[in-house]
Amino acid sequence: xxxxxxxxxxxxxxxxxxxxxxxxxxxxxxxxxxxxxxxxxxxxxxxxxxxxxxxxxxxxxxxxxxxxxxxxxxxxxxxxxxxxxxxxxxxxxxxxxxxxxxxxxxxxxxxxxxxxxxxxxxxxxxxxxxxxxxxxxxxxxxxxxxxxxxxxxxxxxxxxxxxxxxxxxxxxxxxxxxxxxxxxxxxxxxxxxxxxxxxxxxxxxxxxxxxxxxxxxxxxxxxxxxxxxxxxxxxxxxxxxxxxxxxxxxxxxxxxxxxxxxxxxxxxxxxxxxxxxxxxxxxxxxxxxxxxxxxxxxxxxxxxxxxxxxxxxxxxxxxxxxxxxxxxxxxxxxxxxxxxxxxxxxxxxxxxxxxxxxxxxxxxxxxxxxxxxxxxxxxxxxxxxxxx
Numbered sequence: 001x002x003x004x005x006x007x008x009x010x011x012x013x014x015x016x017x018x019x020x021x022x023x024x025x026x027x028x029x030x031x032x033x034x035x036x037x038x039x040x041x042x043x044x045x046x047x048x049x050x051x052x053x054x055x056x057x058x059x060x061x062x063x064x065x066x067x068x069x070x071x072x073x074x075x076x077x078x079x080x081x082x083x084x085x086x087x088x089x090x091x092x093x094x095x096x097x098x099x100x101x102x103x104x105x106x107x108x109x110x111x112x113x114x115x116x117x118x119x120x121x122x123x124x125x126x127x128x129x130x131x132x133x134x135x136x137x138x139x140x141x142x143x144x145x146x147x148x149x150x151x152x153x154x155x156x157x158x159x160x161x162x163x164x165x166x167x168x169x170x171x172x173x174x175x176x177x178x179x180x181x182x183x184x185x186x187x188x189x190x191x192x193x194x195x196x197x198x199x200x201x202x203x204x205x206x207x208x209x210x211x212x213x214x215x216x217x218x219x220x221x222x223x224x225x226x227x228x229x230x231x232x233x234x235x236x237x238x239x240x241x242x243x244x245x246x247x248x249x250x251x252x253x254x255x256x257x258x259x260x261x262x263x264x265x266x267x268x269x270x271x272x273x274x275x276x277x278x279x280x281x282x283x284x285x286x287x288x289x290x291x292x293x294x295x296x297x298x299x300x301x302x303x304x305x306x307x308x309x310x311x312x313x314x315x316x317x318x319x320x321x322x323x324x325x326x327x328x329x330x331x332x333x334x335x336x337x338x339x340x341x342x343x344x345x346x347x348x349x350x351x352x353x354x355x356x357x358x359x360x361x362x363x364x365x366x367x368x369x370x371x372x373x374x375x376x377x378x379x380x381x382x383x384x385x386x387x388x
Contacts, residue, residue: 008108009131012138012173017113020125024077029113031064033121034225034232036168040161042224048366049159054228058235066239094127094143097181097206101128105179105208107141116172121229122222124172128179138175142166145183152180152209153356164221166211171218178211255376 018025041051067073098109107128116122128141142165150156157163166178183206279298283289289300319327 007131008129009138011117012114012129012131015115015117015120015173017115020111024074026111026113026125027077028064028073030123030125031061033115033123034228035113036124036165036172038228039168039221039225040165042228043164043221044159044161046224049161051161054231057228058232061232062235062239065236093145093183097143097145097183098128098141100205101141101143101179101181101208104205105141106130107139107179110141114173117174119222119226122168122172122225124169126169126173127181129173129175138173139177139179140166140169140173140175141179141181142169143181143183145185147185149184149352149356150182151207151353151356152211153359155359163211164217167214167217168221168225170213171215171221176213178213179208180211181206181208258376259378 017029020026038052038057041057042054044051045053063076063079064073067076095109098107101107102109107130110126110129113123113125116124126140127143130139130141131137132139142162144150144160144162146156148156150160150162152163162180166180169175170178280300283298283300284302285300286302288302289298291298
Protein backbone atom coordinates (compact mmCIF):
# COMPACT_ATOMS: atom_id res chain seq x y z
CA UNK A 1 0.00 0.00 0.00
CA UNK A 2 1.27 3.47 -0.82
CA UNK A 3 2.22 5.67 2.10
CA UNK A 4 -0.70 7.72 3.40
CA UNK A 5 -0.12 11.38 4.20
CA UNK A 6 -1.76 12.40 7.48
CA UNK A 7 -2.31 16.04 6.51
CA UNK A 8 -4.22 17.07 3.41
CA UNK A 9 -2.43 18.98 0.63
CA UNK A 10 -2.36 22.73 1.19
CA UNK A 11 -4.05 23.30 -2.17
CA UNK A 12 -7.02 21.19 -1.06
CA UNK A 13 -7.17 22.83 2.37
CA UNK A 14 -7.43 26.20 0.61
CA UNK A 15 -10.58 24.97 -1.14
CA UNK A 16 -12.28 23.84 2.10
CA UNK A 17 -15.19 25.76 3.59
CA UNK A 18 -17.50 25.40 6.58
CA UNK A 19 -18.10 22.05 8.32
CA UNK A 20 -21.60 20.70 8.89
CA UNK A 21 -21.27 21.50 12.60
CA UNK A 22 -21.78 25.15 11.57
CA UNK A 23 -25.08 24.25 9.93
CA UNK A 24 -26.16 27.74 8.85
CA UNK A 25 -22.86 28.63 7.17
CA UNK A 26 -22.54 25.09 5.75
CA UNK A 27 -25.97 25.37 4.11
CA UNK A 28 -25.29 28.93 2.92
CA UNK A 29 -22.07 27.90 1.18
CA UNK A 30 -23.80 24.91 -0.41
CA UNK A 31 -26.64 27.18 -1.59
CA UNK A 32 -24.20 29.21 -3.72
CA UNK A 33 -23.35 26.26 -5.97
CA UNK A 34 -24.37 22.70 -6.74
CA UNK A 35 -23.48 19.73 -4.52
CA UNK A 36 -23.10 15.99 -5.00
CA UNK A 37 -26.58 15.16 -3.66
CA UNK A 38 -28.12 17.82 -5.90
CA UNK A 39 -26.30 16.61 -9.02
CA UNK A 40 -27.42 13.10 -8.11
CA UNK A 41 -31.04 14.26 -7.83
CA UNK A 42 -30.89 16.09 -11.15
CA UNK A 43 -29.35 13.06 -12.86
CA UNK A 44 -31.98 10.72 -11.37
CA UNK A 45 -34.81 13.09 -12.32
CA UNK A 46 -33.55 13.23 -15.93
CA UNK A 47 -33.97 9.45 -16.08
CA UNK A 48 -37.32 9.23 -14.32
CA UNK A 49 -35.82 7.64 -11.21
CA UNK A 50 -36.97 10.17 -8.62
CA UNK A 51 -34.93 12.91 -7.01
CA UNK A 52 -35.75 16.57 -6.46
CA UNK A 53 -36.51 18.80 -9.41
CA UNK A 54 -34.43 21.80 -10.42
CA UNK A 55 -37.25 24.13 -9.30
CA UNK A 56 -37.37 22.53 -5.87
CA UNK A 57 -33.60 22.90 -5.45
CA UNK A 58 -33.69 26.52 -6.63
CA UNK A 59 -36.49 27.37 -4.19
CA UNK A 60 -34.47 25.91 -1.31
CA UNK A 61 -31.36 27.86 -2.31
CA UNK A 62 -33.14 31.19 -2.84
CA UNK A 63 -34.49 31.10 0.71
CA UNK A 64 -30.89 31.20 1.98
CA UNK A 65 -29.35 33.42 -0.70
CA UNK A 66 -32.02 36.13 -0.39
CA UNK A 67 -32.08 36.25 3.41
CA UNK A 68 -31.46 39.95 4.24
CA UNK A 69 -29.93 39.42 7.70
CA UNK A 70 -27.96 36.83 9.62
CA UNK A 71 -31.06 36.13 11.70
CA UNK A 72 -33.13 35.55 8.56
CA UNK A 73 -30.44 33.24 7.22
CA UNK A 74 -30.50 31.22 10.43
CA UNK A 75 -34.29 30.99 10.20
CA UNK A 76 -34.06 29.82 6.60
CA UNK A 77 -31.47 27.22 7.59
CA UNK A 78 -33.66 26.02 10.45
CA UNK A 79 -36.57 25.59 8.03
CA UNK A 80 -34.61 23.21 5.80
CA UNK A 81 -35.13 19.46 5.99
CA UNK A 82 -33.57 18.23 9.25
CA UNK A 83 -34.26 14.55 8.71
CA UNK A 84 -36.41 11.63 9.72
CA UNK A 85 -35.57 8.62 11.83
CA UNK A 86 -33.87 6.96 8.87
CA UNK A 87 -31.60 9.90 8.03
CA UNK A 88 -30.95 10.54 11.72
CA UNK A 89 -29.84 6.92 12.02
CA UNK A 90 -27.35 7.60 9.24
CA UNK A 91 -26.07 10.71 11.00
CA UNK A 92 -25.63 8.69 14.19
CA UNK A 93 -23.75 5.87 12.49
CA UNK A 94 -21.60 7.86 10.04
CA UNK A 95 -19.12 9.14 12.67
CA UNK A 96 -18.74 5.59 14.00
CA UNK A 97 -18.09 4.20 10.52
CA UNK A 98 -15.77 7.12 9.72
CA UNK A 99 -13.63 6.16 12.71
CA UNK A 100 -13.52 2.58 11.42
CA UNK A 101 -12.24 3.91 8.09
CA UNK A 102 -9.65 6.02 9.92
CA UNK A 103 -8.34 2.89 11.64
CA UNK A 104 -8.58 0.54 8.65
CA UNK A 105 -7.59 2.90 5.80
CA UNK A 106 -6.20 6.00 7.55
CA UNK A 107 -9.04 7.93 5.93
CA UNK A 108 -9.46 11.32 7.62
CA UNK A 109 -13.13 11.98 8.55
CA UNK A 110 -14.50 15.06 6.79
CA UNK A 111 -17.69 17.17 6.70
CA UNK A 112 -16.52 20.45 5.18
CA UNK A 113 -17.72 21.94 1.90
CA UNK A 114 -14.99 21.72 -0.76
CA UNK A 115 -14.90 23.81 -3.94
CA UNK A 116 -13.67 22.55 -7.28
CA UNK A 117 -10.36 24.00 -8.49
CA UNK A 118 -11.85 24.60 -11.96
CA UNK A 119 -15.23 25.98 -10.86
CA UNK A 120 -15.70 27.19 -7.25
CA UNK A 121 -19.47 26.68 -7.55
CA UNK A 122 -19.01 22.94 -8.03
CA UNK A 123 -19.22 21.76 -4.43
CA UNK A 124 -18.90 18.51 -2.48
CA UNK A 125 -18.80 17.36 1.15
CA UNK A 126 -16.94 14.01 1.33
CA UNK A 127 -17.21 11.75 4.37
CA UNK A 128 -13.46 11.15 4.34
CA UNK A 129 -10.28 12.17 2.53
CA UNK A 130 -6.76 10.79 2.37
CA UNK A 131 -3.64 11.65 0.41
CA UNK A 132 -1.19 9.01 -0.82
CA UNK A 133 2.00 8.87 -2.88
CA UNK A 134 3.47 11.95 -1.23
CA UNK A 135 0.36 13.98 -1.98
CA UNK A 136 0.21 13.04 -5.65
CA UNK A 137 -2.89 10.85 -5.29
CA UNK A 138 -6.09 11.86 -3.55
CA UNK A 139 -8.83 9.46 -2.41
CA UNK A 140 -12.20 10.16 -0.76
CA UNK A 141 -14.75 8.16 1.23
CA UNK A 142 -18.52 7.88 0.92
CA UNK A 143 -20.56 6.36 3.80
CA UNK A 144 -24.14 5.14 3.41
CA UNK A 145 -26.54 3.28 5.72
CA UNK A 146 -29.79 1.56 4.80
CA UNK A 147 -32.28 -1.10 5.77
CA UNK A 148 -31.75 -2.78 2.37
CA UNK A 149 -28.69 -4.05 0.55
CA UNK A 150 -26.95 -1.07 -1.08
CA UNK A 151 -23.74 -2.82 -2.09
CA UNK A 152 -22.21 -1.64 -5.39
CA UNK A 153 -23.98 -3.25 -8.32
CA UNK A 154 -27.30 -3.76 -6.53
CA UNK A 155 -30.54 -2.29 -7.80
CA UNK A 156 -30.88 -0.11 -4.69
CA UNK A 157 -27.36 1.30 -5.18
CA UNK A 158 -28.23 2.26 -8.76
CA UNK A 159 -31.68 3.71 -8.06
CA UNK A 160 -30.40 5.82 -5.16
CA UNK A 161 -27.74 7.31 -7.43
CA UNK A 162 -24.84 6.63 -5.08
CA UNK A 163 -22.43 6.01 -7.97
CA UNK A 164 -23.31 9.45 -9.39
CA UNK A 165 -22.77 11.07 -6.01
CA UNK A 166 -19.34 9.43 -5.66
CA UNK A 167 -18.25 10.51 -9.15
CA UNK A 168 -19.18 14.14 -8.44
CA UNK A 169 -17.29 14.18 -5.12
CA UNK A 170 -14.19 12.71 -6.79
CA UNK A 171 -14.38 15.18 -9.67
CA UNK A 172 -14.78 18.21 -7.42
CA UNK A 173 -11.92 17.30 -5.10
CA UNK A 174 -9.69 15.89 -7.85
CA UNK A 175 -9.64 12.38 -6.37
CA UNK A 176 -8.75 9.23 -8.28
CA UNK A 177 -10.86 6.80 -6.24
CA UNK A 178 -13.70 6.70 -3.71
CA UNK A 179 -13.85 4.24 -0.81
CA UNK A 180 -17.51 3.27 -0.54
CA UNK A 181 -18.53 1.99 2.91
CA UNK A 182 -22.07 0.77 3.46
CA UNK A 183 -23.94 -0.56 6.45
CA UNK A 184 -27.22 -2.44 6.42
CA UNK A 185 -29.27 -2.44 9.63
CA UNK A 186 -31.92 -4.95 10.65
CA UNK A 187 -34.75 -2.55 9.74
CA UNK A 188 -36.44 -3.07 13.10
CA UNK A 189 -38.23 0.19 13.89
CA UNK A 190 -41.01 -1.54 15.80
CA UNK A 191 -41.84 -0.17 19.27
CA UNK A 192 -40.36 -1.96 22.26
CA UNK A 193 -41.67 -1.10 25.69
CA UNK A 194 -43.69 1.81 24.32
CA UNK A 195 -40.73 3.49 22.59
CA UNK A 196 -39.14 3.21 19.18
CA UNK A 197 -35.72 1.67 19.53
CA UNK A 198 -33.01 2.15 16.95
CA UNK A 199 -32.25 -0.82 14.72
CA UNK A 200 -29.04 -2.78 15.09
CA UNK A 201 -26.27 -2.94 12.48
CA UNK A 202 -25.99 -6.33 10.80
CA UNK A 203 -22.18 -6.27 11.02
CA UNK A 204 -19.75 -4.82 13.52
CA UNK A 205 -17.37 -3.71 10.79
CA UNK A 206 -18.87 -2.38 7.57
CA UNK A 207 -17.91 -3.72 4.13
CA UNK A 208 -16.02 -1.44 1.76
CA UNK A 209 -15.31 -1.27 -1.97
CA UNK A 210 -13.20 1.06 -4.11
CA UNK A 211 -14.84 2.94 -6.99
CA UNK A 212 -12.56 4.46 -9.63
CA UNK A 213 -13.04 7.93 -11.07
CA UNK A 214 -14.83 8.01 -14.44
CA UNK A 215 -13.85 11.23 -16.27
CA UNK A 216 -16.43 10.72 -19.04
CA UNK A 217 -19.31 10.37 -16.57
CA UNK A 218 -18.05 13.36 -14.60
CA UNK A 219 -18.01 15.45 -17.79
CA UNK A 220 -21.67 14.52 -18.31
CA UNK A 221 -22.45 15.60 -14.75
CA UNK A 222 -20.66 18.92 -15.25
CA UNK A 223 -23.06 19.73 -18.10
CA UNK A 224 -26.05 18.96 -15.85
CA UNK A 225 -24.57 21.05 -13.03
CA UNK A 226 -23.78 24.07 -15.21
CA UNK A 227 -27.26 24.04 -16.76
CA UNK A 228 -28.71 24.07 -13.27
CA UNK A 229 -26.43 26.90 -12.13
CA UNK A 230 -27.55 28.98 -15.11
CA UNK A 231 -31.18 28.52 -14.09
CA UNK A 232 -30.30 29.37 -10.49
CA UNK A 233 -28.59 32.59 -11.57
CA UNK A 234 -31.60 33.60 -13.67
CA UNK A 235 -33.98 32.99 -10.75
CA UNK A 236 -31.70 34.85 -8.35
CA UNK A 237 -31.36 37.85 -10.68
CA UNK A 238 -35.12 38.01 -11.20
CA UNK A 239 -35.77 37.84 -7.46
CA UNK A 240 -33.24 40.58 -6.68
CA UNK A 241 -34.70 42.78 -9.44
CA UNK A 242 -38.12 42.41 -7.87
CA UNK A 243 -39.53 40.58 -10.84
CA UNK A 244 -42.22 38.07 -10.03
CA UNK A 245 -42.61 34.75 -11.76
CA UNK A 246 -44.77 34.36 -14.88
CA UNK A 247 -48.30 33.65 -13.66
CA UNK A 248 -50.65 31.22 -15.38
CA UNK A 249 -53.88 33.15 -14.85
CA UNK A 250 -56.17 30.16 -15.43
CA UNK A 251 -54.19 28.05 -12.96
CA UNK A 252 -54.27 30.92 -10.47
CA UNK A 253 -58.09 31.15 -10.80
CA UNK A 254 -58.46 27.41 -10.24
CA UNK A 255 -56.24 27.63 -7.16
CA UNK A 256 -58.34 30.52 -5.82
CA UNK A 257 -61.55 28.52 -6.32
CA UNK A 258 -59.97 25.59 -4.53
CA UNK A 259 -58.99 27.78 -1.56
CA UNK A 260 -62.49 29.28 -1.42
CA UNK A 261 -63.88 25.76 -1.39
CA UNK A 262 -61.66 24.92 1.56
CA UNK A 263 -62.95 27.97 3.43
CA UNK A 264 -66.56 26.95 2.73
CA UNK A 265 -65.82 23.43 3.94
CA UNK A 266 -64.46 24.83 7.20
CA UNK A 267 -67.52 27.05 7.66
CA UNK A 268 -69.86 24.15 6.91
CA UNK A 269 -68.02 21.88 9.32
CA UNK A 270 -68.19 24.50 12.08
CA UNK A 271 -71.98 24.74 11.56
CA UNK A 272 -72.73 21.07 10.93
CA UNK A 273 -70.87 19.19 13.64
CA UNK A 274 -72.08 21.15 16.75
CA UNK A 275 -75.68 21.02 15.44
CA UNK A 276 -75.53 17.25 14.93
CA UNK A 277 -74.06 16.65 18.39
CA UNK A 278 -76.74 18.85 20.00
CA UNK A 279 -79.52 16.99 18.15
CA UNK A 280 -78.16 13.63 19.21
CA UNK A 281 -78.04 14.68 22.85
CA UNK A 282 -81.59 16.06 22.64
CA UNK A 283 -83.26 12.94 21.21
CA UNK A 284 -81.08 10.17 22.68
CA UNK A 285 -83.23 7.66 24.58
CA UNK A 286 -84.15 3.97 24.64
CA UNK A 287 -86.94 4.40 22.10
CA UNK A 288 -87.04 5.22 18.42
CA UNK A 289 -88.04 8.77 17.51
CA UNK A 290 -89.29 10.51 14.35
CA UNK A 291 -90.11 14.17 13.81
CA UNK A 292 -91.04 15.63 10.45
CA UNK A 293 -91.84 19.24 9.64
CA UNK A 294 -92.14 21.21 6.44
CA UNK A 295 -88.38 21.89 6.64
CA UNK A 296 -86.72 18.73 7.97
CA UNK A 297 -87.19 15.14 9.02
CA UNK A 298 -85.31 13.78 12.04
CA UNK A 299 -85.29 10.10 12.88
CA UNK A 300 -83.47 8.38 15.72
CA UNK A 301 -82.82 4.69 16.38
CA UNK A 302 -81.53 3.67 19.81
CA UNK A 303 -78.46 1.54 20.20
CA UNK A 304 -78.93 -2.22 20.23
CA UNK A 305 -76.96 -3.88 23.01
CA UNK A 306 -76.36 -7.60 23.25
CA UNK A 307 -74.48 -9.70 25.74
CA UNK A 308 -71.91 -12.22 24.57
CA UNK A 309 -70.15 -14.80 26.62
CA UNK A 310 -66.40 -14.44 26.90
CA UNK A 311 -63.92 -17.24 27.23
CA UNK A 312 -60.41 -17.57 28.53
CA UNK A 313 -58.02 -20.46 28.36
CA UNK A 314 -57.09 -22.00 31.69
CA UNK A 315 -53.47 -22.61 30.79
CA UNK A 316 -52.55 -24.24 34.08
CA UNK A 317 -55.43 -26.72 33.86
CA UNK A 318 -54.65 -27.48 30.20
CA UNK A 319 -51.04 -28.23 31.02
CA UNK A 320 -51.97 -30.37 34.02
CA UNK A 321 -54.38 -32.47 31.96
CA UNK A 322 -52.16 -32.75 28.87
CA UNK A 323 -50.62 -36.08 27.91
CA UNK A 324 -47.02 -36.35 28.99
CA UNK A 325 -44.54 -34.30 26.95
CA UNK A 326 -47.13 -32.53 24.77
CA UNK A 327 -46.10 -28.98 25.66
CA UNK A 328 -42.42 -29.91 25.80
CA UNK A 329 -42.62 -31.29 22.25
CA UNK A 330 -44.36 -28.07 21.11
CA UNK A 331 -41.65 -25.88 22.64
CA UNK A 332 -38.94 -28.05 21.08
CA UNK A 333 -40.67 -27.81 17.68
CA UNK A 334 -40.90 -24.02 18.00
CA UNK A 335 -37.23 -23.83 18.91
CA UNK A 336 -36.33 -26.04 15.93
CA UNK A 337 -38.40 -23.76 13.70
CA UNK A 338 -36.61 -20.64 14.95
CA UNK A 339 -33.23 -22.23 14.32
CA UNK A 340 -34.32 -23.32 10.84
CA UNK A 341 -35.55 -19.80 10.03
CA UNK A 342 -32.23 -18.30 11.19
CA UNK A 343 -30.32 -20.81 9.08
CA UNK A 344 -32.53 -20.01 6.09
CA UNK A 345 -31.90 -16.30 6.55
CA UNK A 346 -28.11 -16.84 6.66
CA UNK A 347 -28.14 -19.01 3.56
CA UNK A 348 -30.40 -16.56 1.71
CA UNK A 349 -28.02 -13.69 2.47
CA UNK A 350 -25.09 -15.77 1.24
CA UNK A 351 -26.90 -16.68 -1.99
CA UNK A 352 -28.01 -13.06 -2.55
CA UNK A 353 -24.43 -11.85 -2.09
CA UNK A 354 -23.20 -14.48 -4.54
CA UNK A 355 -25.88 -13.78 -7.13
CA UNK A 356 -25.23 -10.03 -7.00
CA UNK A 357 -22.09 -10.61 -9.11
CA UNK A 358 -24.19 -12.23 -11.83
CA UNK A 359 -26.93 -9.61 -12.20
CA UNK A 360 -27.12 -8.32 -15.75
CA UNK A 361 -29.28 -5.55 -17.11
CA UNK A 362 -31.92 -6.96 -19.46
CA UNK A 363 -33.83 -3.79 -20.17
CA UNK A 364 -35.42 -0.79 -18.52
CA UNK A 365 -38.78 -0.14 -16.97
CA UNK A 366 -40.59 2.97 -15.85
CA UNK A 367 -41.13 2.93 -12.10
CA UNK A 368 -43.18 5.54 -10.26
CA UNK A 369 -40.90 6.17 -7.29
CA UNK A 370 -42.94 9.05 -6.00
CA UNK A 371 -46.47 9.92 -7.07
CA UNK A 372 -47.20 13.38 -8.42
CA UNK A 373 -48.42 15.77 -5.73
CA UNK A 374 -50.27 19.08 -5.87
CA UNK A 375 -50.38 21.47 -2.91
CA UNK A 376 -52.25 24.78 -2.88
CA UNK A 377 -51.91 27.35 -0.09
CA UNK A 378 -52.92 30.96 0.28
CA UNK A 379 -50.43 33.63 -0.78
CA UNK A 380 -48.37 35.26 1.98
CA UNK A 381 -50.18 38.60 1.65
CA UNK A 382 -53.56 36.84 1.96
CA UNK A 383 -52.44 35.11 5.15
CA UNK A 384 -51.34 38.45 6.62
CA UNK A 385 -54.72 40.03 5.78
CA UNK A 386 -56.59 37.19 7.51
CA UNK A 387 -54.36 37.47 10.58
CA UNK A 388 -55.01 41.22 10.75
